[in-house]
Structures are given as C-alpha cells and as structure tokens.
Amino acid sequence: MALHAYRFFSGTCRDAMTNYQTVFGGTLEMMTFAELPSGEQGMDGADPNQVMHASLTFADGSMLMASDDPSGDGGPAKGVALHHTAPSVEDGGRIFAELSAGGEVQMPYEPTFWALRFGACVDRFGTSWMVSVDHPEAAAE
Numbered sequence: 714m715a716l717h718a719y720r721f722f723s724g725t726c727r728d729a730m731t732n733y734q735t736v737f738g739g740t741l742e743m744m745t746f747a748e749l750p751s752g753e754q755g756m757d758g759a760d761p762n763q764v765m766h767a768s769l770t771f772a773d774g775s776m777l778m779a780s781d782d783p784s785g786d787g788g789p790a791k792g793v794a795l796h797h798t799a800p801s802v803e804d805g806g807r808i809f810a811e812l813s814a815g816g817e818v819q820m821p822y823e824p825t826f827w828a829l830r831f832g833a834c835v836d837r838f839g840t841s842w843m844v845s846v847d848h849p850e851a852a853a854e
Contacts, residue, residue, distance in 0.1 A: 720840060725838050726763065726779050735811070737769070743767040746783075747761035760781070760783070805830050812844065819841075828847060831846075
C-alpha cells in the first residue's frame with residue numbers, strides 16, 4: 714500500500730513545492746489550471762496561473778502532492794503535520810533549519826528520549842513539519 718500526503722495551498726503552491734524540492738530533492742511536476750487539456754473543465758473561479766496539481770516524487774517512490782485551493786480559504790493546514798525521518802543528525806538539522814526559516818519553531822531540533830534529534834515547526838507556507846533522527850537501536854528492531 715502507498716500512502717501519500719496531499720497539501721492544499723491558497724495561492725502559494727508553486728513557491729512551497731519549489732522550496733520543498735530544494736530542501737528534499739526529488740522530481741517536481743506541476744500543472745496550472747491554464748494547462749488543463751483542451752475540453753477539460755477546471756474549477757470555477759480558478760486563477761489560470763495557480764497550480765491545479767503538483768507532485769514531488771522521491772527516489773523511494775514516495776510523493777508529496779499539492780495544489781492551490783481556488784476557494785482561497787487563506788488558512789494554514791490544521792490538525793496534521795508532515796514528518797520526515799532524516800538519515801543523520803546533520804541532515805536533519807539542515808532540513809529543519811530550511812523548513813523553519815521564515816516560519817515558527819514549535820519545538821527546537823534537539824535530543825529527546827525518543828529520538829537522537831526531533832524538532833517541530835510551521836513553515837512560512839503554513840505547513841506543520843516534524844523532523845527526527847531515529848536512535849540507532851530503533852533500526853535494529
């Protein structure tokens with residue numbers, strides 16, 4: 714089974730997904746409402762320059778998908794966070810710093826009893842993130 718996160722933005726999808734590609738790598742594909750195939754109907758009132766669908770695909774096949782919400786609710790995502798398990802303390806620190814830049818740190822990236830490092834933040838696009846590095850003994854289980 715594959716389970717992928719899908720994030721809705723209010724006009725900042727292109728900037729957010731481009732930023733996430735810079736942070737995590739991967740292959741980014743985007744389609745605007747203006748690029749819909751001829752004869753296909755988009756959402757009423759959608760800005761043709763906004764993103765109808767974006768997917769950031771990683772080497773392991775996992776994806777982060779997103780689009781702009783033409784309803785323009787303007788609010789940040791609530792009740793959910795995206796979690797990234799980094800392969801090293803250094804890589805996790807870099808990722809956390811990049812995600813939290815211009816956003817809000819909710820819990821600093823530091824050692825905890827459950828992880829070598831863990832941090833939580835809301836990025837400048839309103840997405841909640843958790844970044845952690847597992848204890849080595851967790852990999853042996």
